[in-house]
Amino acid sequence: MATDSTLRFGAQTDELTSLLRIVNMVRTGEAATRPEIGRLTGLGRGVVTQRVDQAIEMGYLEDADLGPSSGGRAPRTLRFRSERGRIVVCALGALHIHVGIAALEGDIVDQTHRQWDIARGPDETIAAAMEMVDELLARAPEIPIWALVVGVPGPVDFASGRPVAPPIMPGWNAFDVRSLFEERFGAPVWVDNDVNLLALGEFAHRGHARTDLIYCKIGSGIGAGLLSQGKIHRGANGAAGDIGHVRVRDSVAQCRCGKIGCLEAVAGGWALIRDAEKAIAEGATGFIAEHAGDEGGLTPEIIARAAERGDALGIALIQSSARVVGETVAALVNMFNPGVIVLGGAVTSAGEVFLAEVRQRVYELSLPLATRDLVIVQSVDDKREPLRGGAELAREQLFEATFPHWFAEGHPRLDAVAQVTAAR
Template structure:
């Protein structure tokens, strides 16, 4: 039988741990950076705050920095989170691109690399290429301080296992253990998510001070996908499939989709579908601009269509507007169901600017409920090439410090043994 004294002691230890974790995260996020601030936010007494701060300094998470502003007495010493102690690695896989990056524990990008890459090359070749790219940008010091790895893939992924499930554009990837190669190479915990979720997390970091916590990131690139943020938290659904709107059926559409079904939104409005239709238009002699692109480069890409639309090519404008109309209709359904504060539209097709966005706005406001659109902001993403890396770092930081922190903080840095459910 456990004595009442033991129960009280255990409760006190639990409270001490909880308050210690909370203090580190308050400083890490910049929400409280002096002992008086920490006391006001947490309600803890001065002596308890001092004790917890000293513990955090001893464990290596915090250190004293400059003096803060005085409120009448002696100026308080500020505290800073030691973001330089660890490194986060990010591998962002796209349909036709591969990006890797290294950040500190605050998510600041320290090094990055990018190359054109076809995800259809398969998991072994793709992960091997990612490792070579990491080798090029990692120095010996960074290798010894890797705290976590974030990986984004352009398809549905079961978040708990890190395995893609029947990804339409990723032949050979179904059920592949994406985490395993990275764990074996770097010996750190690894999290795998859909690529659009990483973009949504990047937008969250950009809008942290705006209070726009209910957000939809709608990507129209080669394919179509959605990242959903509810009160600042990703909504992945029961199995990680939330947001796969590219494969909802649309009215009067009979085109065969890459997933094997007919009538999917992506098969009519996605970048690969617009390329298909653009090539057909070129064969019919309807677009000199796109014909010139194919003659010069041997192919037509979604970006080529967006650029041609901006330059006044009638075929390209028609393709972009049709995509926008279908996207807007699908977004209107999401707006009525999800009621976001902001919608961010990104991807190669959105690069056509107002030609695309104006049509999307018109359909969303026309088909959504007035209350759902009363305060809605609908904008185009800035399409920063670092967004996938920034979002991957956000994913890892959230998992390390807000979800699993209590399991490994006493060790001073995360380990696979402490995060056994992650590997």
């Protein structure tokens, strides 16, 4: 037989569950007024009023403008107080650090950028990123951090937040990125592959439409972020989407990972620079050859720009890259049947010179059903995309994965969030 304490605990649990649901309904826009909440939840008017008052007292909700009238007095709308906390995103690239701050609804409110070589190692890189975060936080010091996301250009064990044998990140293997940021900022931290953040950024950019999306980044290296039903597919150990190390048939090119014939070693930006330098040594002339002596040397951007300008060597290099990339993307299309393929990165800035070749290979090699509604587009090429994607990841982890575990506290509790993340 149930005891009084058991009954009280059950009542408290039901109350917390309905309160949590109401906050989420307002946060996501599912309901905006008390009458709407009552209709959608089936709760009585008095209970809805009580729960909303509790949510207001806890700081999650507040009254906003009057809503449309349905014949009587216009109801007061409710809003989620997204300004109560902020999300910090550190997007570490191969040659840059991009740091931003977002409100809890995901909008980027401040950002900064710095050129940086990730090969300088984790200690220097993380110190530089933290310095950039401090600069942004100083502009609005009164708002607490609710979450921090770090993107890195390599495979990540999402549960532990540690990079796993990243080819272009010497010294980063198994480095405890999460703990350093948690200790410094006292907030929950998630670490993920940078291409996953870009995929989530494109998802947010499209208004959360087209929930089956693949983002392929063809920059210095190559990778893919796989979005299935609006969720990142990371695989058992976080290696899903690492297409840069798929074997290209008949290739004997040495890859930076140590293997032979990887897609990246044939079609990545650094491979195109290698091939361009070889062609110039053999007598090639034109736009690329003219810029080979520039400070910093050749870059994937220079090769892409050359192709756009009609340079013969640039077109040949970009189209060659696009053909083999298209073959790998076709395999992804057959396996995952996405609605959208987004191509981003320095090499794809050649525009239609690159896209047309990829589209041709994908439609040649993929099943008709898999390509019937498929759209292949170039990324919006917005430097805020990884920041927006990081904010999306933080929002997903805060409000979908862990919210019930810290909701009663009124703000994310580091230990509760860490336990849930480690268990997933």
